[in-house]
Amino acid sequence: MSTNPNDWWREAVVYQVYPRSYADSNGDGVGDLPGITSRVPYLRRLGVDAVWLSPFYPSALADGGYDVDDHRDVDPRIGTLEQFDELVAALHGAGIKLVVDIVPNHSSDRHAWFREALAAGPGSPERERYVFRRGGGADGELPPSDWTAAFGGPAWEPVGDGDWYLHLFAPEQPDWNWAHPDVRADHLRTLRFWADRGVDGFRIDVAHALTKDLTEPLPSKAELAGLLDGSHPLFDRDEVHEVYAQWRELFDRYDPPRTAVAEAWVPAHRRARYASPEGLGQAFNFDLLKADFDAAAFREVVTDNLRFAEEAGSSSTWVLSNHDVVRHASRYALPPGTDENAWLLSEGKDPVPDADGGLRRARAATAFILALPGSTYLYQGEELGLAEVADLSPAALQDPTWRRSGGEQKGRDGCRVPIPWTAAGPSHGFGSGGAHLPQPSWFADVAVDRQDGVEGSTLEFYRQALAARRRLRTGDDLTWLPSPEGVVTFTRPGGWTVLTNFSHPGVELPAGRVVLCSGPLRGNLVPQDTTVWLEDEPA
Ligand code: NOJ
Secondary structure (H helix, E strand, O other), X not given: OOXXXXXXXXXXXXXXXXXXXXXXXXXXXXXXXXXXXXXXXXXXXXXXXXXXXXXXXXXXXXXXXXXXXXXXXXXXXXXXXXXXXXXXXXXXXXXXXXXXXXXXXXXXOOOHHHHHHHXXXXXXXXXXXXXXXXXXXXXXXXXXXXXXXXXXXXXXXXXXXXXXXXXXXXXXXXXXXXXXXXXXXHHHHHHHHHHHOOOOEXXXXXXXOOOOOOOOOOOOHHHHOOOOOOOOOOOOOOOHHHHHHHHHHHHHOOOOOOEEEEOOOOOHHHXXXXXXXXXXXXXXXXXXXXXXXXXXXXXXXXXXXXXXXXXXXXXXXXXXXXXXXXXXXXXXXXXXXXXXXXXXXXXXXXXXXXXXXXXXXXXXXXXXXXXXXXXXXXXXXXXXXXXXXXXXXXXXXXXXXXXXXXXXOOOOHXXXXXOOOOOOOHHHHOOOOOOOOOOOOOHHHHOHHHHOOOOOOXXXXXXXXXXXXXXXXXXXXXXXXXXXXXXXXXXXXXXXXEEEEOOOOOEEOOOOEEEEEOOOOEOOEEOOOEEEEEEOOOO
8 A cells, every 4th residue: 555645546535526516605506616615524524535526617518517618717607716726725624635627628619719710710720729621512511521429410510611620529519639739738738727726636538539630531430430449530549648648747747746537438458558657647447337236247347447457557446426427326226237318218217216226236336346446436416325316307408418419318417416405495405596407306305414413324324434444445455255146255455354245135244343334234144235344353
């Protein structure tokens, strides 16, 4: 185990705050920085090591803030730079680090450089900072290729003068041209700007997409399929690591060095370069988002990822929920293999979720990942056992996915509803002016004030787990123990044993003193859907 304080990130519990949906201090329906600052005592009590703030930059919210107008400012609805400094001071005063989101693949279409590019016209140097191409056909009326965007629809948008620009996400998110020196220099300036303000680390959005090979003729969408390992023109190109090597130099000029974690949707064996000490240092592993609640599946993900992290010279990351996926209490409430989007779209929610079972499994899975070597990323509200708000009406939806897919994809709003702090009162304590996404009435039952101090509540379970982990965490080693089918057992150095019963009717409690249970034990048996942590009894 590293005793170097600069290695804090290796085993950190990082809590993701989606700023617009956390706490609204001024009653305008949108969460803000003073709101987050007011919750620092709550975060301290929860026991997290760091907070990751999703984008809080000026934005038209075409993609929940991932469409950034100005990467070196705060959206006026969310606060001011002074309030940002106050948040940093409050977090640091509570011993909590701060990680901010950097969105380097695209800006918003309101960014000053994009407006200049539009005004300057075809062939201008201003357009070279983005990815403009002439359209096909007699008057440029056809897109340069048939590529599609992540949220649906074409990946090219015409600007009316025969040029089209590339956007891998929404049309309001034009992709930067990373071959341009201005783009590189400007991002270094952004990183310095926040690092100088005391930010401890960065979460890098779509880290695998920055550098592109747009040599003509552009391949068709069909030709892109199956291009992997550096050969795809848009994703995971080897040149992207030159960018991160430069960023690493910048991070290492700070004391303590700034950290970074890559959001890189690449095959597991390609993650190492993003996570290497010469690169960003750590990369998200999203494998558990796709795994069923199943002993063999979980064990395989852990074995593979511990190996990948070691090969990269990094530590692994564990994620069960974030702002892009159905909350894990709901995922585990559905039969394995359920098409989550079809479920979200279905009238009356078919299949009917097993809410109690989902929560039981969510708590067991959380206790499982919190006992692993590496860092754990938690998403706001999961400490309350929040389920997905699955029945938002189409009129309420904000995620561009819904509109861009022509209503075929419901999108991600169901995990972004402002979280409930109080059972009673306007918007369940989120703020006095209502919530920007409607909260369901069942939020009252799971509000913070309903769980605070209540033995067995999910909130108290998270607090207990984080406190025990802080005491027990012991570096990179893990040893698997033989277990019956449907059960996974491992030990960590220092006499820490962890058992998760995924599907066994009831397995005998291992020896030791129980320090954490994700649910009630049945005498000496650990029931299905339960994780237990034990510590060796003193000799
Ligand atoms: C990944 C972010 O997590 C997601 O919310 C966003 O829509 C895309 N990147 C585009 O920035």
